[in-house]
Structures are given as C-alpha cells and as structure tokens.
Amino acid sequence: MPKVSNKGKQMPESPIRKLVPYADIAKKKGNKVYHLNIGQPDIKTPEVALNAVKNADIKVLEYSHSAGFESYRTKLSQYYKSHGLPIDVQDIIITTGGSEALLFAMGSTMDVDDEIIIPEPFYANYNGFSTASGVKVVPVISTIDDGFALPPITAFEKLITSKTKAILICNPGNPTGYLYSKEEIQQLAEIVKKHDLFLIADEVYREFIYDENDKHYSVMNVPGIKENAIMIDSVSKRYSMCGARIGCIVSKNKELMATAMKFAQARLSPPTFAQIASEAALETPQSYFTEVIEEYKERRDTLVSELNKIEGVKVATPKGAFYCIAQLPVKNADDFAQWLLESYDNNGETVMIAPAAGFYSTPNVGLNEVRIAYVLKKEDLVRSVQILKDALRVYNAK
Template sequence: MPKVSNKGKQMPESPIRKLVPYADIAKKKGNKVYHLNIGQPDIKTPEVAMTAVKNANIEVLEYSHSAGFESYRNKLSQYYKSHGLPVEVADIIITTGGSEALLFAMGSTMDQGDEIIIPEPFYANYNGFSTASGVKVVPVISTIDTGFALPPIAAFEKLITAKTKAILICNPGNPTGYLYSKDEMLQLAELVKKHDLFLIADEVYREFAYDGYEHHSVMNLPGIEEHAIMIDSVSKRYSMCGARIGCIVSKNKEVMATAMKFAQARLSPPTFAQIASEAALETPQSYFDEVITEYRERRDTLVAELQKIEGVKVAVPKGAFYCIAQLPIDNADHFAQWLLESFDSNHETVMVAPAAGFYSTPGVGLNEVRIAYVLKKEDLIRSVQILKEALAQYNSK
C-alpha cells in the first residue's frame, strides 16, 4: 500500500481541535459544552462588513490580484498610518488568513533545515507551519511564574546557530496574553541586527491591550526595517475568523518580491472576504472601545474566579483574549478528555485546550490549559464553577 510522507506523519495535531470528537459525543448525550478551547469570539462582526457583501453586485466572480485588491491595500496602508505604523501599499500582500502570511514568511526567508527561535508557549500552529516548511523550531521557554515575560536575551543568544534565520513572536501573545514592552522589543531589535536575522511579529491581536498598556509594533522599531516582517489578520480584530483574510507586511523589498511568488502560486485571496475586510476598515472606534471594555471585564471575571480555586495558578494577561492556567492535575490532555467523556454538572461541562500542545519542548506544560475568554461573563462564571467541581471529582478518583 502507498505510504504517506514523513512530513505528513510529523505534522502535529491541533491541541485546540483534536478534542472535537469528544465534545460531539458530550453534546449527543444532551450535555451543554462551554467552549473555552478556541479563540472564536462571540462578538458580532461589524455590520458594515456584512452589508458590503450583501450589496456586492458581482456578475462574474473573477480572480483578484495576487497581492489582493489595490483598493483594500490602499485603505489598509491608511489604517496602519493612522495607528502610527509607516506602512506603504507596496509593503502589503493580502493573504488567505494570517496562517498563509506565516507560511509565506517562512517560505520566503528559510530553507529546509533552517531554524527559527520562538518563545514558548506559542500558538500551536507555529509547529505545523514550521513542519510544513521543513523548518526546525528552537524554543526558548518563558514561564507562568514570570507571567510569560520575554526570556533574557542571553537565553536567545545562546540558541543562535549558523542555521538560525529568524525569531518569531506573537504580540500580544496567544496562548499567554502577554504583551511585549517597548524595552523588550528594542532588545529583540538589537539582537536581530547583531546576528542578521529576521524578526517576524504576529500582531493579529494588536487592538487587544488592557490596563493602559500600549502595543509596540515591529514596524515601529528603528533601524531594523530590512529585518522586520509583520503578520496581521482580520479574524480577531473584527470577529471575522471565517473570512480567512490576513496580510504579510515588510519594508524588505526582496522578501516581498519573494512572498509575491508564493502569492502568485496560490493565485489570489478570496473576493467576497476581501470585500468584507475592506468595508470593515470603516468600523467606528466606538466598536473597538466597547469590545475592549467587554474583553477586559471578561478577563477580570475569569481570573478572579480561577484564583478562588485552590491549587490553580493563572498568569494575568495584558492583551489578546487568552490565559494559561496551571491546574492541580498531572495530565491536562487526560483531564480535558475526561471533562467531555465522563463528567457533567447538571448536564453541562467545559472544553479547554491542553497547553502542552503550545510548547515544542517535550514534557513541558503538562498540567496547564489555555482558556479563551470569548464567552459572556455569566458563562465564564458558570464555566469556572464547573471546572472547580470537575477538579474536586477528578482528584478524588
């Protein structure tokens, strides 16, 4: 029988989606499942985006330009400039989600066997994108005890080899909610200059910063214009995960010309989704003000409730809408499956994402889970109540 590729065998399962069959079984039993496992906001997509698609008068659904609509890139450039980022139209290629932008970034800057340094825990699909690109992830560990702050630069420096091509950060972070300080960003800038590396910043949660903290973009770091690559997406900003529209942004003309070849190979990003994304740029600031207030309140509610459970440790997120919680258990994978397969509280249970899948170092994060606070506050309170009951029952077995 023909065999699948080694690359295919090495592709990691999604720690977020691999529990879906168990959730389906729980629902078939009549149990309600509170989904804390996936960053799918329940916030309404801006009406202006949905209206643009409904009103689109298209007789032939043609290919778009490989770099995306010029009108969209023009407006996107203006959007970035209004947020203090010096991004020109030529610096932008529209992609099918931030995922494709990351694949383009890796494909344009790294060869088979090259290395990329990533602070962990990190967005689980970075493992998948790296495997698909034949690139080796070299993790540098950040811990819950420091709130997942950037590890010391010396820890990065000792990992740099002749094969190292880039450092990748998620800012604010998924799964930690950590927001990099200006000083941390400047330290990374110095490091990539010194060792002639790329600094790839996944900034899809840029708007989601709390408590007066400010987001510092890779595109604003002086002196590393040729090193900086920004990844962005409409998924979280406008609650448009299903649109699958993102972009890769860089001042490095050779990188962008190379990324364009990958863009041409996949032909073009989807037309209707670009219409929605372009219209979404008209979303009023009041929308974001309300969304940020809502997420901050959800974060405060979730953290306060988790801190009431004995043996639970949680790092308070400064941005995005995730947190990592350390639970008084040995194996979060087993616990997450048990929650769906064997436990209910008045026919209700919760679905969490085991955090080990957000690390590439084996054996790390086994007792941690990622929780997305994308549900309304009363649902978060009920979810943590269920979690507390579940932990008591699980640990008494």
C-alpha cells in the same frame, strides 16, 4: 499499500481542535459544552462588513490581484498610518488568513532544516507551519512564574547557530496574553541586527490591550530594522471575522516582499468576497472597538478572579489578546480535558479546554497547564469556572 509522507506523520495535532470528537459525543448525550478551547469571539461582526457582501453587485466572481485588491491595500495602508505604523501600499500582500502570511514568511526566509527561535508557549500552529515548511523550531522557554515575560536575551544568543534565520514572536501573545514592552521589542531588534536575522511579529491581537498604562509597540515602529522586520496581521480577531480568512504579510524589505509575491502568485489570489468584507470593515467606527475592548477587559478580570478562587490553580494575568494560561492541580491536562467531555458533567453541562502542552515544542513541558479563551459572556465564564472547580474535585478523587 502507498505510504503517507514522514512530514505528514510529523504534523502535530491541534491542541485546540483535537478534542472536538469528544465534544461532539458530549453534545449527543445532551450535555451543554462551554467552549473555552478556541479563540472564536462571540462579538458580532461589524454590519458594514456583512452588508458589503450582501450588497455586492458581482456578475463574475473573478480572481483578484495576487497581492489582493489595490483598493483594500490602499485603505489598509491608511488605516495603519492612522495608528502610527509607517506602512505603504507596496509593503502589503493580502493573504488567506494570518496563517498563509506565516507560511509565506517562513517560505521566503528559510530553507529546509533552517531554524527559527520562538519563545514558548506559542500559538500551536507555529509547530504545524514549521513542519510544513521543513523548518526546525528552537524554543526558548518563558514561564508562568514571571507571567511569560520575554526570556533573557542571553537565552536567545545561546541558541543562535549558522542555521538560525529568524525569531518569531506573537504580540500580544496567544496563548499567554503577554504584551511585550517597548524595551523587550528593542532588545529583540538589537539581536536580529547583530546576527542578521529576521524578526517576525504576529500582531493580530494588536487592538486588544486592556490596561491604561500599557501600549502596543510594533516591529514596524522600531528604527534600524527595516530589512529585518516582518509583521503578520489578520482581520479574524479585530473584527470578529474568523471565517473570512483574510490576513496580510507586511515588510519594508523589498527582496523579501518580491519573494513572498511568488508564493502569492502560486496560490493565485486571496478570496474575493472576504476581501470585500475586509475592506468594508475598515469603515468600522472606533466606538465598536471601545465597546469590544471594555467587554473583553471585564471578561478577563472575571475569569482571572474566578480561577484564583480555586485551590491549587495558578493563572498569569493576561495584558492583551483574549487567552490565559492556567496551571491546574492535575498531572496530565490532556487526560483531564478528555475526561471532562467523555466522562463528566455537572447538571448536564461541561467545559472544553485546550491542553497547553501542545503550545510548547519542548517535550514534557506544560503538562499540567491549559489555555482558556475568554470569548464567552461573563455569566458563562463564571459558570464554566464553577464547573471546572467541581470537575477538579471529582477528577482528583478518582
């Protein structure tokens, strides 16, 4: 019998999606499932984007340029500049989601068995992208006790070897919601300059900052690291367009971008209709973002407040994105999350959460933590936490 690849065997399951079969079973039983496991916003996609697709007068659905529509890249450059980011058209390659941008970044900067340092917990798919690229993740642990702040630079320095090619951060963070300060970004800039590394910043949640005194500081704004900095972006969260699968890789490093273009050519082009929607989405008025951010801020405050009412639960207050990590009074969050769907309901309702161990690459870390996405309306978040509180009582009484 033919055998599958070792790479395939090593590919990690998604902690966000692996429990879907159990959720399906719960729903077939007639239970309502509150989805706190996945960052799928319930915010409406801007009408201007949807109308652009509905009204597109296309006779032949052609390939686009491998870098994406020039018209889209031009408007995207203007958008970035209006937000203080010095990004030109030639600095942008449109990708099939931020996921492909990350794969292009890894493929363009690292060879098999090279190493990438990532503060953990981190977006679970970084493990998958690294496995697919034959790259070794070297984690540096941040903790819930200090709100998942950047670990000391000395911790990074200790991990750098001749195989180290890049540091990857998500800012604001998924799954923690942590927002790196300007000082923390500058510290990272100094270390990548010193050791001649790339600094890859996944900035897809840039707009989602909730406290008045907090500001997002992009790697594209850091002086002196033009050749080191790579920015990853996406329309998925900004415009509630996860299904569009449009993102981009951005860098001032010409050799890096020429290399990434070869990967872009190999996959031919990003999807046409999704680019049409994404280009139109740039016309979205600022009032849309003002309302969305205010809504998410209220949801964050509601969720954190409700979680803090449960004895034994510890939560780090997120400053951005729309996730938080909660530490639960259980030994194994994977078992608890599966039990919630398979064996428990509260008046015909239960919740789906993402076990946080899958957001670490260090074994046996985060076993009692979960990631919660506050992408539901406030009443549903309150009800979800009520269910979670009762479920913890029942589970721990077994």
